[in-house]
Amino acid sequence: ADVAVNAVIALLLEDGEDASALDGADTSGGAAAPAPTADAPKAAPATPAAPTAAPAAASGDRVIASPLAKRIAGQQGLDLAAISGTGPRGRVVKRDVDAALASGTGKAAPSAASATTGASAPAAAPTPAQGDPVFANMPEFEAVANSSMRKVIATRLTASARDIPHFNISIDVEIDKLLAARKDLNGRDGADYKISVNDFVIKAVAVALRRCPDVNVSYTDDAILKFKRADVSVAVAIEGGLITPIIKDAGSLGLAAISAKAKELAGKARDGKLAPEEFQGGTFTISNLGMFGVKSFNSIINPPQGGILSVGAGEQRPVVKNGALSVATVMSLTLAVDHRCIDGATAAGFAKELKAILEDPIQLLL
16 A cells, blocks of 8 residues: 555654553654764674763754653653753653653743743642542542652652562671761761761772672663762652762762761752752662661662662660670661672672671771
Protein backbone atom coordinates (compact mmCIF):
# COMPACT_ATOMS: atom_id res chain seq x y z
CA ALA A 1 0.00 0.00 0.00
CA ASP A 2 1.10 3.59 -0.64
CA VAL A 3 2.31 5.55 2.38
CA ALA A 4 2.06 9.32 2.43
CA VAL A 5 5.27 11.30 2.72
CA ASN A 6 6.13 12.12 6.34
CA ALA A 7 3.44 9.77 7.66
CA VAL A 8 4.40 8.10 10.93
CA ILE A 9 4.73 4.34 10.44
CA ALA A 10 6.30 3.44 13.81
CA LEU A 11 7.21 4.93 17.17
CA LEU A 12 10.25 3.62 19.02
CA LEU A 13 10.38 3.36 22.80
CA GLU A 14 13.35 4.19 24.98
CA ASP A 15 14.49 1.84 27.75
CA GLY A 16 12.00 2.04 30.62
CA GLU A 17 9.09 3.21 28.45
CA ASP A 18 5.99 1.17 27.73
CA ALA A 19 3.20 1.26 25.19
CA SER A 20 1.12 3.59 27.35
CA ALA A 21 3.67 6.28 26.56
CA LEU A 22 2.20 6.42 23.03
CA ASP A 23 -1.21 7.56 24.28
CA GLY A 24 -1.83 10.92 22.71
CA ALA A 25 1.46 10.86 20.81
CA ASP A 26 1.57 13.03 17.71
CA THR A 27 1.22 10.72 14.70
CA SER A 28 0.50 13.42 12.15
CA GLY A 29 3.98 13.38 10.73
CA GLY A 30 5.64 16.71 10.15
CA ALA A 31 8.96 17.71 8.70
CA ALA A 32 11.56 15.03 8.91
CA ALA A 33 14.55 15.66 11.14
CA PRO A 34 17.55 16.86 9.15
CA ALA A 35 20.16 14.23 8.50
CA PRO A 36 23.43 14.74 10.36
CA THR A 37 26.09 16.36 8.21
CA ALA A 38 29.05 15.02 10.17
CA ASP A 39 30.35 11.53 9.69
CA ALA A 40 29.11 8.93 12.15
CA PRO A 41 31.32 8.84 15.26
CA LYS A 42 33.91 6.13 15.47
CA ALA A 43 33.65 3.37 18.05
CA ALA A 44 34.04 4.59 21.62
CA PRO A 45 36.94 3.35 23.75
CA ALA A 46 36.48 0.38 26.08
CA THR A 47 35.56 2.62 29.02
CA PRO A 48 32.58 4.74 27.90
CA ALA A 49 32.43 8.38 28.82
CA ALA A 50 29.31 9.85 30.34
CA PRO A 51 26.83 10.98 27.68
CA THR A 52 27.20 14.59 26.65
CA ALA A 53 24.05 16.60 26.36
CA ALA A 54 23.30 18.21 23.02
CA PRO A 55 22.63 21.95 23.16
CA ALA A 56 19.03 22.96 23.70
CA ALA A 57 17.12 23.76 20.53
CA ALA A 58 16.67 27.37 19.54
CA SER A 59 13.17 28.78 19.65
CA GLY A 60 11.17 27.58 16.67
CA ASP A 61 13.42 24.59 15.94
CA ARG A 62 11.87 21.14 15.89
CA VAL A 63 12.70 19.27 19.10
CA ILE A 64 13.36 15.55 18.86
CA ALA A 65 11.98 13.83 21.96
CA SER A 66 10.68 10.44 22.98
CA PRO A 67 6.90 10.04 23.47
CA LEU A 68 7.33 9.54 27.22
CA ALA A 69 9.53 12.62 27.51
CA LYS A 70 6.90 14.67 25.62
CA ARG A 71 4.13 13.41 27.85
CA ILE A 72 5.95 14.14 31.12
CA ALA A 73 7.10 17.55 29.87
CA GLY A 74 3.53 18.41 28.90
CA GLN A 75 2.18 17.33 32.28
CA GLN A 76 4.84 19.32 34.15
CA GLY A 77 4.71 22.43 31.96
CA LEU A 78 8.27 22.08 30.70
CA ASP A 79 9.59 23.55 27.45
CA LEU A 80 11.33 20.73 25.59
CA ALA A 81 13.30 23.28 23.58
CA ALA A 82 14.97 24.42 26.80
CA ILE A 83 16.07 20.91 27.78
CA SER A 84 19.37 19.49 26.55
CA GLY A 85 18.96 15.99 25.14
CA THR A 86 21.38 13.14 25.85
CA GLY A 87 19.73 10.56 23.59
CA PRO A 88 20.81 9.67 20.06
CA ARG A 89 21.23 12.79 17.85
CA GLY A 90 20.38 15.01 20.81
CA ARG A 91 17.01 13.37 21.41
CA VAL A 92 15.35 14.45 24.66
CA VAL A 93 14.55 11.33 26.67
CA LYS A 94 12.94 10.64 30.03
CA ARG A 95 16.15 11.03 32.06
CA ASP A 96 16.63 14.54 30.62
CA VAL A 97 13.12 15.57 31.68
CA ASP A 98 13.67 14.06 35.14
CA ALA A 99 16.92 16.01 35.49
CA ALA A 100 15.17 19.24 34.44
CA LEU A 101 12.45 18.65 37.03
CA ALA A 102 14.98 17.96 39.77
CA SER A 103 17.02 21.08 38.98
CA GLY A 104 14.03 23.35 38.34
CA THR A 105 15.10 24.18 34.79
CA GLY A 106 13.18 23.99 31.53
CA LYS A 107 9.99 25.69 32.72
CA ALA A 108 7.84 26.83 29.82
CA ALA A 109 7.54 30.56 29.27
CA PRO A 110 4.14 32.03 30.23
CA SER A 111 1.56 32.19 27.47
CA ALA A 112 0.58 35.47 25.87
CA ALA A 113 -2.65 35.56 27.88
CA SER A 114 -0.97 35.03 31.21
CA ALA A 115 1.80 37.47 30.29
CA THR A 116 -0.85 40.12 29.67
CA THR A 117 -2.75 39.53 32.89
CA GLY A 118 0.38 38.89 34.93
CA ALA A 119 -1.02 35.69 36.43
CA SER A 120 -2.35 32.35 35.34
CA ALA A 121 -5.35 30.51 36.66
CA PRO A 122 -4.50 28.19 39.57
CA ALA A 123 -4.32 24.51 38.73
CA ALA A 124 -7.31 22.51 39.84
CA ALA A 125 -6.72 20.19 42.78
CA PRO A 126 -6.53 16.55 41.73
CA THR A 127 -9.57 14.45 42.53
CA PRO A 128 -10.17 10.73 42.08
CA ALA A 129 -12.16 9.64 39.05
CA GLN A 130 -15.88 9.65 39.61
CA GLY A 131 -17.11 6.19 40.48
CA ASP A 132 -13.62 4.76 41.06
CA PRO A 133 -14.29 1.72 43.27
CA VAL A 134 -10.94 2.16 45.03
CA PHE A 135 -12.21 5.34 46.69
CA ALA A 136 -15.90 4.47 46.88
CA ASN A 137 -15.87 3.50 50.57
CA MET A 138 -12.98 5.63 51.77
CA PRO A 139 -13.46 8.34 54.43
CA GLU A 140 -13.39 12.02 53.52
CA PHE A 141 -9.96 13.18 52.40
CA GLU A 142 -7.98 16.12 51.08
CA ALA A 143 -6.29 15.66 47.70
CA VAL A 144 -2.82 17.23 47.86
CA ALA A 145 -1.28 17.73 44.42
CA ASN A 146 2.03 15.95 43.88
CA SER A 147 4.90 18.41 43.61
CA SER A 148 7.49 18.10 40.86
CA MET A 149 9.94 16.80 43.46
CA ARG A 150 7.51 14.13 44.64
CA LYS A 151 6.92 12.99 41.06
CA VAL A 152 10.66 12.74 40.40
CA ILE A 153 11.15 10.77 43.63
CA ALA A 154 8.31 8.44 42.70
CA THR A 155 9.61 7.93 39.17
CA ARG A 156 13.23 7.29 40.17
CA LEU A 157 12.52 4.99 43.10
CA THR A 158 9.91 3.00 41.18
CA ALA A 159 12.41 2.51 38.36
CA SER A 160 15.12 1.52 40.83
CA ALA A 161 12.95 -1.02 42.64
CA ARG A 162 11.74 -2.43 39.31
CA ASP A 163 14.95 -2.48 37.28
CA ILE A 164 17.77 -2.98 39.81
CA PRO A 165 18.18 -6.40 41.48
CA HIS A 166 18.82 -5.37 45.08
CA PHE A 167 21.08 -7.61 47.19
CA ASN A 168 21.00 -6.84 50.93
CA ILE A 169 23.51 -7.61 53.68
CA SER A 170 23.07 -6.73 57.38
CA ILE A 171 25.84 -6.42 59.96
CA ASP A 172 26.05 -5.33 63.60
CA VAL A 173 28.85 -2.98 64.62
CA GLU A 174 30.05 -2.30 68.17
CA ILE A 175 30.70 1.43 68.39
CA ASP A 176 31.90 2.01 71.97
CA LYS A 177 35.42 2.91 70.76
CA LEU A 178 33.92 5.23 68.15
CA LEU A 179 31.76 6.96 70.78
CA ALA A 180 34.77 7.40 73.06
CA ALA A 181 36.81 8.92 70.20
CA ARG A 182 33.92 11.24 69.33
CA LYS A 183 33.59 12.39 72.94
CA ASP A 184 37.32 13.05 73.16
CA LEU A 185 37.44 15.04 69.91
CA ASN A 186 34.37 17.14 70.67
CA GLY A 187 35.56 17.87 74.23
CA ARG A 188 38.92 19.31 73.29
CA ASP A 189 39.68 22.92 74.20
CA GLY A 190 39.03 25.33 71.34
CA ALA A 191 37.19 22.77 69.22
CA ASP A 192 35.08 24.66 66.67
CA TYR A 193 33.33 21.51 65.47
CA LYS A 194 30.86 18.94 66.74
CA ILE A 195 31.46 15.61 65.05
CA SER A 196 28.47 13.26 64.79
CA VAL A 197 28.33 9.48 64.53
CA ASN A 198 27.17 9.96 60.94
CA ASP A 199 30.36 11.91 60.17
CA PHE A 200 32.36 8.87 61.27
CA VAL A 201 30.17 6.67 59.05
CA ILE A 202 30.72 8.94 56.02
CA LYS A 203 34.50 8.85 56.48
CA ALA A 204 34.49 5.09 57.13
CA VAL A 205 32.43 4.43 53.99
CA ALA A 206 34.85 6.49 51.89
CA VAL A 207 37.85 4.60 53.30
CA ALA A 208 36.12 1.24 52.78
CA LEU A 209 35.29 2.18 49.18
CA ARG A 210 38.94 3.01 48.58
CA ARG A 211 39.92 -0.41 49.94
CA CYS A 212 37.10 -2.15 48.06
CA PRO A 213 36.93 -0.30 44.71
CA ASP A 214 34.66 -2.95 43.15
CA VAL A 215 31.80 -1.52 45.25
CA ASN A 216 32.37 2.08 44.11
CA VAL A 217 30.83 1.30 40.73
CA SER A 218 27.88 1.88 38.41
CA TYR A 219 26.30 -0.55 35.96
CA THR A 220 25.71 0.26 32.28
CA ASP A 221 24.72 -2.09 29.47
CA ASP A 222 28.17 -1.76 27.92
CA ALA A 223 30.49 -1.64 30.92
CA ILE A 224 30.84 -1.40 34.68
CA LEU A 225 32.10 2.07 35.57
CA LYS A 226 34.69 2.06 38.39
CA PHE A 227 34.97 5.49 39.98
CA LYS A 228 38.36 6.83 40.99
CA ARG A 229 37.13 8.64 44.10
CA ALA A 230 34.30 8.27 46.60
CA ASP A 231 31.66 10.99 46.32
CA VAL A 232 29.32 10.08 49.19
CA SER A 233 25.69 11.19 48.96
CA VAL A 234 23.90 11.71 52.28
CA ALA A 235 20.10 11.50 52.40
CA VAL A 236 18.52 14.62 53.92
CA ALA A 237 14.81 14.93 54.68
CA ILE A 238 13.36 18.26 53.52
CA GLU A 239 9.85 19.65 53.40
CA GLY A 240 7.88 17.65 50.87
CA GLY A 241 10.56 15.13 50.01
CA LEU A 242 14.13 13.93 50.18
CA ILE A 243 17.39 15.02 48.60
CA THR A 244 20.94 13.64 48.64
CA PRO A 245 23.66 16.32 48.79
CA ILE A 246 27.17 15.04 48.09
CA ILE A 247 30.35 15.05 50.18
CA LYS A 248 32.78 15.02 47.27
CA ASP A 249 36.02 13.05 47.61
CA ALA A 250 35.10 12.25 51.21
CA GLY A 251 38.13 10.00 51.60
CA SER A 252 40.47 12.98 51.32
CA LEU A 253 38.70 14.96 54.07
CA GLY A 254 39.21 14.82 57.82
CA LEU A 255 36.33 14.31 60.24
CA ALA A 256 36.08 18.02 61.07
CA ALA A 257 35.92 18.95 57.37
CA ILE A 258 33.31 16.27 56.69
CA SER A 259 31.24 17.49 59.64
CA ALA A 260 31.35 21.11 58.45
CA LYS A 261 30.50 20.18 54.85
CA ALA A 262 27.64 17.89 55.88
CA LYS A 263 26.08 20.61 58.04
CA GLU A 264 26.51 23.22 55.30
CA LEU A 265 24.87 21.04 52.65
CA ALA A 266 22.04 19.93 54.94
CA GLY A 267 21.24 23.57 55.74
CA LYS A 268 21.26 24.55 52.07
CA ALA A 269 19.06 21.55 51.26
CA ARG A 270 16.43 22.54 53.81
CA ASP A 271 16.53 26.14 52.57
CA GLY A 272 16.18 25.01 48.94
CA LYS A 273 19.51 26.59 47.98
CA LEU A 274 21.50 23.59 46.75
CA ALA A 275 23.16 24.03 43.37
CA PRO A 276 22.58 21.14 40.92
CA GLU A 277 26.20 20.00 41.17
CA GLU A 278 25.78 19.68 44.94
CA PHE A 279 23.15 16.95 44.69
CA GLN A 280 23.45 15.48 41.18
CA GLY A 281 26.01 12.71 40.97
CA GLY A 282 27.57 10.83 43.85
CA THR A 283 28.92 7.29 43.76
CA PHE A 284 27.39 5.83 46.95
CA THR A 285 24.61 6.89 49.34
CA ILE A 286 24.17 6.80 53.13
CA SER A 287 20.70 6.97 54.71
CA ASN A 288 20.54 7.31 58.51
CA LEU A 289 17.32 6.88 60.49
CA GLY A 290 19.06 6.12 63.78
CA MET A 291 17.99 9.45 65.27
CA PHE A 292 14.39 8.17 65.12
CA GLY A 293 15.25 5.05 67.09
CA VAL A 294 14.97 2.82 64.03
CA LYS A 295 16.99 -0.35 64.63
CA SER A 296 17.40 -1.42 61.00
CA PHE A 297 15.81 -0.85 57.59
CA ASN A 298 16.34 -1.45 53.88
CA SER A 299 16.88 1.41 51.43
CA ILE A 300 16.28 1.66 47.70
CA ILE A 301 19.40 2.24 45.61
CA ASN A 302 19.80 5.76 44.21
CA PRO A 303 20.50 5.14 40.49
CA PRO A 304 22.91 5.11 38.78
CA GLN A 305 24.87 4.36 41.94
CA GLY A 306 25.77 0.78 42.82
CA GLY A 307 25.05 0.80 46.54
CA ILE A 308 23.39 2.42 49.55
CA LEU A 309 24.00 1.98 53.28
CA SER A 310 21.15 2.13 55.80
CA VAL A 311 22.27 3.20 59.29
CA GLY A 312 20.23 2.28 62.36
CA ALA A 313 20.31 3.51 65.95
CA GLY A 314 23.16 2.71 68.32
CA GLU A 315 21.73 0.92 71.35
CA GLN A 316 23.02 -1.12 74.24
CA ARG A 317 22.67 -4.85 73.63
CA PRO A 318 23.96 -7.98 75.31
CA VAL A 319 26.98 -9.51 73.56
CA VAL A 320 29.07 -12.59 74.24
CA LYS A 321 32.86 -12.24 74.23
CA ASN A 322 35.16 -15.15 75.02
CA GLY A 323 32.24 -17.03 76.52
CA ALA A 324 31.28 -14.20 78.87
CA LEU A 325 28.16 -12.05 78.63
CA SER A 326 28.64 -8.29 78.51
CA VAL A 327 26.93 -5.14 77.25
CA ALA A 328 28.03 -3.12 74.23
CA THR A 329 26.66 -0.24 72.16
CA VAL A 330 25.67 -1.85 68.87
CA MET A 331 24.59 -0.22 65.60
CA SER A 332 22.94 -2.21 62.80
CA LEU A 333 23.91 -1.45 59.20
CA THR A 334 22.18 -2.75 56.07
CA LEU A 335 23.98 -2.61 52.74
CA ALA A 336 22.01 -2.79 49.48
CA VAL A 337 23.96 -3.25 46.25
CA ASP A 338 23.14 -3.55 42.57
CA HIS A 339 23.61 -7.27 41.97
CA ARG A 340 24.24 -6.65 38.26
CA CYS A 341 27.65 -5.16 39.02
CA ILE A 342 28.41 -6.17 42.62
CA ASP A 343 28.53 -9.85 43.56
CA GLY A 344 27.52 -11.13 46.98
CA ALA A 345 31.06 -11.95 48.08
CA THR A 346 32.22 -8.48 47.01
CA ALA A 347 29.44 -6.83 49.02
CA ALA A 348 30.24 -9.02 52.03
CA GLY A 349 33.91 -8.05 51.82
CA PHE A 350 32.98 -4.37 51.83
CA ALA A 351 30.67 -4.85 54.83
CA LYS A 352 33.43 -6.67 56.72
CA GLU A 353 35.91 -3.86 55.96
CA LEU A 354 33.42 -1.20 57.04
CA LYS A 355 32.73 -3.02 60.31
CA ALA A 356 36.45 -3.30 61.05
CA ILE A 357 36.97 0.44 60.49
CA LEU A 358 34.03 1.54 62.64
CA GLU A 359 34.97 -0.80 65.49
CA ASP A 360 38.57 0.45 65.39
CA PRO A 361 38.19 4.10 64.29
CA ILE A 362 41.89 4.85 64.60
CA GLN A 363 42.07 3.24 61.14
CA LEU A 364 40.51 6.43 59.79
CA LEU A 365 43.93 8.03 60.28
CA LEU A 366 45.62 5.58 57.90
